[in-house]
Amino acid sequence: MGGAASVSSAPGSDAAWRDDPELLDARHRKSAAVLVALARVLAARRPLGEGEDEFLDLYRQVAAADPAVFTRVWTEPRAYLWLRVAHQLLGACLGGAPPSALAARAAAECGAADAREALAAHLEDFKELALAVALAGGGRLRLATPLAARLPFTLTGARWTLEGAGAVTVVGTGAGRVDVVLEGGERALPLDDLAAAPRAVGAATLFPAPIARHGGAELVMAPAAFNVPGLDIRDAALAAGREFQAARRGLVEAALAAMERYAPAGFALFRTDMRHLVLKRREEGPFTNVSYTELPGACFVAAVARPLVLADRLLHEHTHNRLFALEEGGALFEPGSGAATDARHYSPWRDDPRPLQGLLHAVAVYLAVARFWLAVHRAGAAVLEERRYAIERLVRVPRQLALATATLERHARFTARGRGLFRALGAELRALDDAIAAADVPPDVAGLMPRDDGTFGPYASAEGGRPLSARAAVAEHLRLCGWDAGA
Amino acid sequence: MGKDGKNLQAVAQDEEVLRITAEIEQAGKPGATPLWSEEFSASGEKNQTM
Numbered sequence: 001m002g003g004a005a006s007v008s009s010a011p012g013s014d015a016a017w018r019d020d021p022e023l024l025d026a027r028h029r030k031s032a033a034v035l036v037a038l039a040r041v042l043a044a045r046r047p048l049g050e051g052e053d054e055f056l057d058l059y060r061q062v063a064a065a066d067p068a069v070f071t072r073v074w075t076e077p078r079a080y081l082w083l084r085v086a087h088q089l090l091g092a093c094l095g096g097a098p099p100s101a102l103a104a105r106a107a108a109e110c111g112a113a114d115a116r117e118a119l120a121a122h123l124e125d126f127k128e129l130a131l132a133v134a135l136a137g138g139g140r141l142r143l144a145t146p147l148a149a150r151l152p153f154t155l156t157g158a159r160w161t162l163e164g165a166g167a168v169t170v171v172g173t174g175a176g177r178v179d180v181v182l183e184g185g186e187r188a189l190p191l192d193d194l195a196a197a198p199r200a201v202g203a204a205t206l207f208p209a210p211i212a213r214h215g216g217a218e219l220v221m222a223p224a225a226f227n228v229p230g231l232d233i234r235d236a237a238l239a240a241g242r243e244f245q246a247a248r249r250g251l252v253e254a255a256l257a258a259m260e261r262y263a264p265a266g267f268a269l270f271r272t273d274m275r276h277l278v279l280k281r282r283e284e285g286p287f288t289n290v291s292y293t294e295l296p297g298a299c300f301v302a303a304v305a306r307p308l309v310l311a312d313r314l315l316h317e318h319t320h321n322r323l324f325a326l327e328e329g330g331a332l333f334e335p336g337s338g339a340a341t342d343a344r345h346y347s348p349w350r351d352d353p354r355p356l357q358g359l360l361h362a363v364a365v366y367l368a369v370a371r372f373w374l375a376v377h378r379a380g381a382a383v384l385e386e387r388r389y390a391i392e393r394l395v396r397v398p399r400q401l402a403l404a405t406a407t408l409e410r411h412a413r414f415t416a417r418g419r420g421l422f423r424a425l426g427a428e429l430r431a432l433d434d435a436i437a438a439a440d441v442p443p444d445v446a447g448l449m450p451r452d453d454g455t456f457g458p459y460a461s462a463e464g465g466r467p468l469s470a471r472a473a474v475a476e477h478l479r480l481c482g483w484d485a486g487a
Numbered sequence: 488m489g490k491d492g493k494n495l496q497a498v499a500q501d502e503e504v505l506r507i508t509a510e511i512e513q514a515g516k517p518g519a520t521p522l523w524s525e526e527f528s529a530s531g532e533k534n535q536t537m
Contacts, residue, residue: 037511091511091514349537
């Protein structure tokens with residue numbers, strides 16, 4: 001009989017991805033190597049004429065930085081995002097490789113007429129990373145030409161945000177300070193002792209970033225860290241703002257405590273992997289909850305005033321982060337099979353057709369989430385409605401997992417790695433089913449949906465709104481989406 | 488990277504960097520091997536009924 005812990009390392013290729021504490025490190029090592037290679041190619045090929053000079057000067061300073069300081073900044077999600085977009089845009093300049101959707105949005109947002117202009121604008125943003133490395137190392141850096149940035153502003157890896165309307169011009173850093181031009185005058189942002197109180201800097205204000213802490217985990221909750229071009233969740237993150245985060249820091253800490261209690265192995269990895277959380281309002285942005293492969297260590301989650309449900313969402317997004325890292329190690333689907341882009345398959349969790357790679361993500365994620373609720377159920381949560389919701393999850397999610405795995409089995413063209421992972425997930429699902437069968441979970445219960453205020457409402461049928469059981473909810477969704485099982 | 492105790496200058500001649508440099512040089516050309524495979528970028532949900 002597989003318990004929650006014993007099913008986490010099912011045998012098979014890449015089975016260790018659930019448990020490997022260094023899984024995300026490989027992404028950062030690769031991105032550092034790509035940075036070196038990018039600089040070399042820019043210096044050799046000069047796609048911008050001499051427009052690369054300032055970048056190359058700053059790169060040389062970053063390359064000479066103390067390795068620990070560089071690593072502290074370079075392992076931030078925003079540094080990885082910069083690198084990926086830079087790689088895309090350089091590829092577009094040199095060989096006409098089509099940029100990713102994110103890189104194309106970033107280029108459009110800065111008004112670039114072509115790939116060269118987009119690359120030039122993006123290399124300008126490297127100033128922010130060079131400043132961050134200089135600040136983290138306690139050194140001084142004076143930019144040859146200043147960095148024009150939008151407010152709210154922060155440096156990568158910093159734990160403060162400068163807020164206000166409009167723009168800020170950053171000219172350099174010194175020991176414990178960032179030099180900016182605001183309202184025509186140069187000022188030093190006073191970063192020392194910021195925890196005491198916000199500081200006025202002209203018409204702008206310097207705030208400490210809210211940080212949720214529990215059990216060694218630290219989540220910086222700074223929407224300003226994601227005020228970067230091309231990121232489609234940016235506006236929703238900024239709309240929520242710093243105060244929205246600060247008001248919910250205790251809620252996040254309670255969610256981390258719940259994760260530690262009910263998913264201790266997952267929490268130990270979360271503590272290592274995840275650095276940033278931005279809470280947002282459910283209705284804002286293109287997604288309710290989202291993680292990006294270009295932002296390892298970060299997630300964006302709709303606020304819900306129930307720590308257990310928020311813990312579910314954090315665990316969910318963390319698992320996406322780990323699967324993205326696994327994917328970086330080699331393709332899981334055959335190249336050209338359309339698994340990442342061909343959205344034509346039924347997902348039991350979404351109303352729209354999905355690509356197979358998304359479905360594989362969902363299976364991996366919901367297995368972790370189901371184990372979490374099994375642990376809640378076994379422990380007997382103190383609150384009746386939480387006990388009911390745990391059981392509802394344990395009735396509904398395994399049925400959704402069975403539908404999704406059937407679709408993958410029927411349609412996916414896995415690589416050897418992907419097949420190994422899929423087998424391992426199948427073993428996890430069988431162990432989960434066995435564990436649930438032994439845990440006094442009834443065959444069906446009333447369907448429940450969590451509300452933003454932390455209460456639970458009945459699962460309402462899309463046809464007339466009558467309450468549905470958990471099993472009926474799965475069946476109705478399948479029917480209304482117009483799919484047969486395995487389609 | 489810090490874990491290796493090396494800064495970027497020290498890894499500039501590493502085999503992996505040289506390989507990646509060659510891959511970037513070939514980006515977009517026929518037969519080129521992309522540094523990152525065709526990717527599923529954002530994993531998110533939007534006000535789903537489930």
